[in-house]
Amino acid sequence: MMLDTDFETDTAAAPVPAACASAHASAYTSVFDPTALNATRRQTEWWELNQNPHVDLLVIGGGITGAGIALDAATRGLSVALVERRDLAFGTSRWSSKLVHGGLRYLAKLQVGIAFNSARERRIIMERTAPHLVRPLAQVTPLNNYVNPLQILATRAGYRAGDLLAIAAGTSRHTLPHTRFARPDETRRLVPTARRDGLKGAWVNYDGQMIDDARLTLAVARTAAGEGARILTYCEATEATGNGAWLTDTLTEEKLYLHAKAVINATGVWAASLDNSIKIRPSRGTHLVFDAAVFGHPKGALTIPLPGSVSRYLFVLPADKGRCYLGLTDEDQPGPIPEVPSTPEADIDFLLENINRALSRPVTRADIRGVFTGLRPLLAMDGTASTADLSRRHATVLADNGLVSIVGGKFTEYRLMAEQAVDAVVNLRGLPAGPCRTRNFPLVGAPGYRRGASTGDSPGLGVFGAGSAGHAHMPGSGKSRVGAILLGILGIHEAPSRETTDWRIAPHESGRTLGRRIAVPKFLWRRFGNEAVNVVKSAVLERPLDRIAGLALVRAEIEYAITHEGALSVEDILERRTRLTMIPAQAEAARGEVTEIFTALEARVPEVPAAIQGSAKPPVAV
Structure with a gap:
């Protein structure tokens, strides 16, 4: 059943044990950046879902469309979980013409x-x-x-x-x-x-x-995370209906049933695996x-x-x-x-x-x-001989079991597709959502972006700052006061807001550091926008501006991929954060140093508290 896409009960997350805060604070410099994705945040959010397996919207698929849906829904005030069985932008979203x-x-x-x-x-x-x-x-x-x-x-x-x-x-x-x-x-x-x-x-x-297409997908996902969405990679959804799905953490094989008021299938070319009525x-x-x-x-x-x-x-x-x-x-x-x-x-x-x-x-x-x-992921049409002649239109499809799928379309229209998909489930399920806000919502790194820009608190960020229940917030910062104090004790300093002038940095090819001024390579500005300074300032390992394998790629980028961009393996970094595997010889030249950085950061992550380590309670009965 095609849904008309022309139209335009909340449960708070369980609190994270207090013991987790200090452990997370020393794990990564990014822990109080609400847009940061990393292994620690992922494990914490899986734990939270085990404690309270209810969300307004479950999004299945971590490509550009799924990430766009998560952002659209989160900025409307809905509690959102996005699950992706591999890495962000693993499928079609990284193979476009850019x-x-x-x-x-x-x-x-x-x-x-x-x-x-x-x-x-x-x-x-x-x-x-x-x-x-x-x-x-x-x-x-x-x-x-x-x-x-x-x-x-x-x-x-x-x-x-x-x-x-x-x-x-x-x-x-x-x-x-x-x-x-x-x-x-x-x-x-x-x-x-x-x-x-x-x-x-x-x-x-x-x-x-x-x-880069994968980088844009990542920016959308991180912006959604900053608005309270849980982004869980290496998490497979099965037996999905309009009321929820079984989730499997593919790294630990833990399972849980996540209840949702609405579920959207945004798996692209794999859409038929969740709804066999769809013809791709x-x-x-x-x-x-x-x-x-x-x-x-x-x-x-x-x-x-x-x-x-x-x-x-x-x-x-x-x-x-x-x-x-x-x-x-x-x-x-x-x-x-x-x-x-x-x-x-x-x-x-x-x-x-x-x-x-x-x-x-x-x-x-x-x-x-x-x-x-x-x-x-083109929609099949009877009588069309060539895929070049198939329309690039998209459609929102409702299955008999209530699952909503968004299929077809093209990368450029990801935001519109997300808006229409969320409109569809809001109207179908009567969700308490505000109007779409993404037409004028800058992504992380863009001019005008501010963390926690959406009105009201978003549930589910736990120790990561904005939106956590029980945390007082510093005006306009999107960061808890407790977080600010911990960061100061640990000697971790965030880059200033874009309004601050005394750290204004001009692009420079040099890697010298003079006092509080950091010379940031031009290619970092091109890849990260206003986040470029933070990429360098948040690095904790030595020689952050040294190039890797003689390429236009510095060590700080590898750290940032791990601490802020959700890379959980060396392959995630080589394939989707740096795109080095597009030229296999470059990937192999860089693999040794990338592995060294990955291993060094792993060694700095403290043992995760017992409250979270054995987090999975017995599977919830449906």
Whole structure:
């Protein structure tokens, strides 16, 4: 049953034993940061759920959609638990093109509603919620003999239509400049390896590009945690209905039944595993990873139409850490859904063959440093021959047992999908929720973000500060007075709020520390926004600004992944916090030092109090 998504009894968590506070305080420097995710917080929140297994909303799935739902619901005042059987952004959410699309390709297919929603959500992300994680990207389509006149005309018309769409969505020209023509010399500067024979110039259009998709997903999840949501990774949900689900901590095999007033299935391509009435037709999207030097360190994305198409393009996308991504494919993926999709040789051949038409020097398999493939969770539609022709629309589905699933859609629209899914369960179950607040709610690290920004206290943070029952709060800080005193005793100092001026730090390539001024590498600002200073200041191990394996990656980032970003293993760090495994050779070069840091921090974590260690009581009867 499809739910209409056009519309726009609370139980407090059991208190954490007092003995836990001092233990947690010395475990990580982040314990009183309500957005921080780490092993200690995870174990505490599992203990809390054992003591009181009731929430307003259970969200199953830790991708961008699930994280968005958790944030939307938490900011409305609902008690929320999000469970993910692997790591945050383990599935499709880390395998995208890293673009925040404005809906241009949907206009070409006359899918005006999807196109407008995409443009509007792009503006919200780039101007309000995550401007620190998304930048404008020039998409450069050279005008050469290999592009036929119809494609040139369609590209120009499409780009102009995209400008109108951006205007209609209220996007500022300072955020995304309008389409323009670039002369041949500028075209060569933007995309140095583009074919030069017959080059007449290029059309340049602007779209949004994420620093990293997994990082944006993580920022949404952490912001939700700051508003009181419990975020439990490596926690599998089974036998889900509209009233709850069995949860298994896959690290300890402990189980509990969590009662919920509503349950949302946000598991993407795995949605049918919880509701077999859902029909997903996965579409495979493959990208190849290169050193940026192979393409002359482009300043824009080389964008070429595929032969015979006026709506599908290949991109060479400049990316973080001196990389370029070439993509992407759009092919059926029949059969069982793999946890990590493999990359067919045919996809590699397709991408190389088609991009080489547009290059002055062909690239070969020897130039490839890595590959990645993701599966789009498209809704199956009868009579559609190709996944490229399937709509990217999303839908909210109600199962007979009351479980609500959100399926389909695209990364850019995650916030809208979350809003509509929460609207659906609020109306269906009569939950005591306020209106959606996420249109203007900055994510952690963004300008204007303040911890605990939602009105009222959020239950379930325990010793982590904001929202804990019985804790007095310092005005505007989101941190308990007890926490502030403990931090002072331990010599732990948080970065100042964005309003503080005496610690204002300018980006600098140096790693020197002078008094209270810290020189923060520019790439940390690009990845963490206003959190960059805290990444360095919260480090407790030596040489926080030393680079790892000669890469644009410092030791403090590894610490932060463990103490603030919920990494529970070395693989979590290499695969989803740093994305080093996208180039396997880089991951192996860094593995030793990353393991050393992980082990050193583990040794600093005190023994968890007995009150929590054997936390699991016998499974609760349904």
